Amino acid sequence: MAAQNLQSVPAELTPEEDAAGQAHFDRIIAEDSRIEPRDWMPAAYRKTLLRQISQHAHSEIIGMQPEANWITRAPSLKRKAILMAKVQDEAGHGLYLYSAAETLGQNRDKMMDDLIAGKARYSSIFNYPALSWADMGAIGWLVDGAAICNQVPLCRASYGPYGRAMVRICKEESFHQRQGFEILLE
Template identity: 50%
Template sequence: MEANVRTEEEFVAYIQAGGVVEASDWMPEAYRRAVIRFIEMHANSEYMGALLERDWIARAPTLERRIAITAKVQDEVGHAQHLYCVLEDLGRSRAEVLRDLSAGRARYNSFFHYPTRSWADCGIIAWLSDAASIIAQKALLKTSYGPYRRILPKICWEEAFHVVHGREIILTLMEGTQQQREMVQEALTRWWPPLLYFHGPPTPPEKDADLMRWKLKGRANEEMRQEFLGIYVPRLQKMGLTLPDPQLRFDTETQRWKYTEPDWEWVRQVGRGHGPASQEQLETRRRAMEENRWVAETLQSPPEPEVSLS
């Protein structure tokens, strides 16, 4: 960053001109807090999202599926670890973030507060939620914070493989027995409301003004949701699946999708840890932290002094 950037006005001008901010650069405290909040939410969502599919590794129907879902879970945890490293350069330690997550003080996407009930859930999650993630992440490829900007292409590239993996699961099930097709429909019916509010509530421009000005947000929530609906509603319908929203339709006059407005207050409560599987998932996280504490302590302990044999 240019050495003379020391005021918020100069900082914004630098960003708007295409400048990239590094961890060691001067930045307004509000910008630093916003970057930490944004990346922490992303990291925790990657991490907690892996829990939805982790238990299906042993229950996958074939060895090939087991290998594929194991690789996906590893990818998601890897994304979280990369993002936690980015946070550490901003003064937010990984240990602190994970403590807050286990205690229920940290936030992650409301989508990941729900339980999985069938193998079809793994297909819906990988295909549709990862597709929604890519839409959000691609909007940030030109974000102003350099370390985040550099890790996003790798995350998007791997998420694209997850989408193919999930779509292939759903296609295989839809070409199978009536029971398998019904399993897909049941899973879609349960997951459609969380998918609809995946990108968050519509926000007025003034609420996102600072994030847009700082290039920490690339697009409005509703724009991303409209893109998701435009791509995936026709594909789901072409498969013969029914979307569980009687109001869902494309309005040719406004060129926008109409849908049943979610109860955004309920969504906020879910995101605060009051979802159907929130506490169960956090308990899994707490138990894992406790059972594996010895590993972290061993790695952090000082090496034993060398013993001279002379």
């Protein structure tokens, strides 16, 4: 997903233009269609999207860390390769989502700076250590399984770039869940 060069703050509109934009927005939502980056949207909708998408992107990036720590300690070459693929997928998920946030005018560097400075949020599940190989299986099976339950509805998100990113992400999360389950069976 290539980020588009869009303004983060829409130009000032007349009250008539604002009302027409709101009516168009309401119609798109009522039709269960998608809002696209160049469509008018209420400021609160844009703000909520930016918060949700950036938090989700940060969670994908932070979520790589417990698994990346296990790449060198995985019990077989096959498991190392699978774990490297999963970590790479998670990085890609973060990039898809940062790109979606950029379509709303958010700067990727600012999002990363906020994450590093502790100003941004991410899923707290990743603050718990993965101390054993069984923990890696549990993360894959249970955490990714829960993520799938939460994320599948987002494939139908009203904001187009977010919904399209979620379709790609959910396909890969299913692979991650299956790999976690297989680890626990070993």
